[in-house]
Amino acid sequence: MTRRKLLVTGANGFVAGSILAQADNQWEVHAVSRSSAPTLPQNIRWHTFDILQTGVSEKVFLEIKPDVIIHTAAAADIDFCQSNPQVARAVNVELTRKLAGLCAGAKTRLVLCSTDTIFDGEHAPYDEDHAPGPVNIYAETKVEAEQIVSGLGPQGIIARLALVMGLPLMGSGNSFLVRLIDLWTAGKIVGAPEHEIRTPVDVITVGNALLELADGTHQGIFHLAGLSRVNRLELNRIIAARFGFPSHLTVAQPAAPGRAPRPRDVSLSTGKTGSELKTPMRTIEEGLSLILDRRHAAKAE
Numbered sequence: 086m087t088r089r090k091l092l093v094t095g096a097n098g099f100v101a102g103s104i105l106a107q108a109d110n111q112w113e114v115h116a117v118s119r120s121s122a123p124t125l126p127q128n129i130r131w132h133t134f135d136i137l138q139t140g141v142s143e144k145v146f147l148e149i150k151p152d153v154i155i156h157t158a159a160a161a162d163i164d165f166c167q168s169n170p171q172v173a174r175a176v177n178v179e180l181t182r183k184l185a186g187l188c189a190g191a192k193t194r195l196v197l198c199s200t201d202t203i204f205d206g207e208h209a210p211y212d213e214d215h216a217p218g219p220v221n222i223y224a225e226t227k228v229e230a231e232q233i234v235s236g237l238g239p240q241g242i243i244a245r246l247a248l249v250m251g252l253p254l255m256g257s258g259n260s261f262l263v264r265l266i267d268l269w270t271a272g273k274i275v276g277a278p279e280h281e282i283r284t285p286v287d288v289i290t291v292g293n294a295l296l297e298l299a300d301g302t303h304q305g306i307f308h309l310a311g312l313s314r315v316n317r318l319e320l321n322r323i324i325a326a327r328f329g330f331p332s333h334l335t336v337a338q339p340a341a342p343g344r345a346p347r348p349r350d351v352s353l354s355t356g357k358t359g360s361e362l363k364t365p366m367r368t369i370e371e372g373l374s375l376i377l378d379r380r381h382a383a384k385a386e
Contacts, residue, residue, distance in 0.1 A: 088113040088128075091299060092151035094136060094184070095158030097123070099249065099258025100198060103292025104155055105129055106254035111300075115149050117142075117158075123256040137180060146187045153194040153299040156184055159227075161259075163202070166223035167345035177226035178233070185233050188240055196242045196298050197234045199227050201283065201310065203245070206348025209282070210314070213245075213306040213357050221345040231306075239304050244295060247310035247353050250324070251288030251376045260288075262324065262376075269330040276338025277317040282350035284310040285320055287372030289379060294364040303361060310353035313369040320369070327373045 089112060095101050096116035105125075108114050114129040116122070122131035136142045136158060159177055160166055166173035181197065188195040204211045205218030219225040234241035250262050268275050286309055294309050315323070321335045340347070355366045367375070 089152040089300075090115065090149055092117060092146075092149055092154045094154065094156050094180075096131070097256045097258070098157050099251075099253060099260050099288060100246070100291055100295070101155075101157040102253050102255035102258050103251070103288045104157070104295055107289070107292045108296060112296075115151065117145070125255075137175060142183065143187065146191075150191065151193055153196065154184060154188060155196045155198070155295050155299055156181065157198045159198065161200075161223070163221055163223045163345045163347065166226065167221055170222050173222055173226045174229075177223070178229045181230040181233050185237055185241070189237055192240065194240050194242065194299065195234055195237060196244060196295060197230060198295070199231050199243050199245045200224070201245055201247045201308075201351040201353050202348055203228050203231070204348055204351050206350050209350040209352040210284075210354045211308075211351065212354040213308060218348075220348050223345070224348075242298050242303060243306045244298060245306065245308050245310075245353065246286065246291060247308070247351075248283040248285045248320075249288050249291055250285050250320075250372065252380060254288065254292070254379070265321065265324060266328060269325065269328075269334050272334070274334050274336055275321060276336050277321045278340050279316050279318045279337050280349055281317045281340075281347055282314060282352055283317070283320070284312070284314050284352045284355075285369055285372070286311040287367065287375050289375045290364060290367055290372060294358070294362055294366075297362055297364050305357075307358045307362070308353040308355050309358065310355050310366060311369055311372055312355070312366055314352045315369065323369055324373065327370075327377065 091112045092115045096118040097120040203217040217228045
């Protein structure tokens with residue numbers, strides 16, 4: 086049986102690692118990154134190059150002829166984007182435009198990883214039909230990227246990711262949970278704001294849901310978010326308790342001065358996702374159980 090071809094951008098990233106680790110043998114997986122490859126399963130082929138470089142990504146696309154692209158590559162640091170708007174646009178907007186153009190001509194499906202922070206934070210919970218209200222440059226670029234992918238019609242799928250928590254399934258990635266564990270292990274106190282409210286989702290669920298969106302005939306916008314609504318301080322306290330760290334290492338802390346604006350409450354509704362996807366969205370506790378079970382299984386191998 087001929088396997089379908091899946092191309093994953095930003096392959097050394099945190100979310101991409103979950104996709105790559107969980108993609109089964111129905112896929113011939115092609116991973117694209119500027120960085121060298123980690124240890125890979127047999128069904129993954131790694132391509133090391135700068136996807137922003139003119140002509141190179143087009144050449145690789147034509148060689149692979151993917152059936153689906155899951156586009157995780159992004160300039161995602163909100164403060165960096167605020168200070169470097171040209172870089173943010175090049176990565177988040179123009180790269181998406183390039184991929185969309187390639188997909189349109191080849192009838193390839195494009196699954197874009199977007200973000201909960203496209204909303205203004207004052208009208209939560211947000212469903213898929215709520216109008217975006219970006220409050221920083223990062224969010225503005227992701228809204229533009231969504232508009233580009235929407236222009237593909239049925240070929241374009243938008244997955245808005247809430248705050249993603251977990252441990253890397255492949256490679257290193259950028260996991261806030263890893264940073265928390267390292268700080269707490271060193272006995273350091275970690276501050277978190279009480280006024281930033283999210284619906285965190287575990288990285289294992291996100292990877293599975295993105296693979297389901299890639300494999301199916303789903304259309305439109307999907308919210309990949311957890312079922313628990315918490316502020317960042319509450320989240321850190323829940324994580325500390327589950328990983329066995331003392332409560333005094335987690336404290337309230339106001340946002341640092343000079344940061345880019347953040348929306349206050351970007352809780353996402355997952356009604357459409359729950360009705361159309363087989364991958365279940367989970368509570369924080371259920372997501373942390375998945376993460377810990379995976380961690381224990383990896384240690385036992």
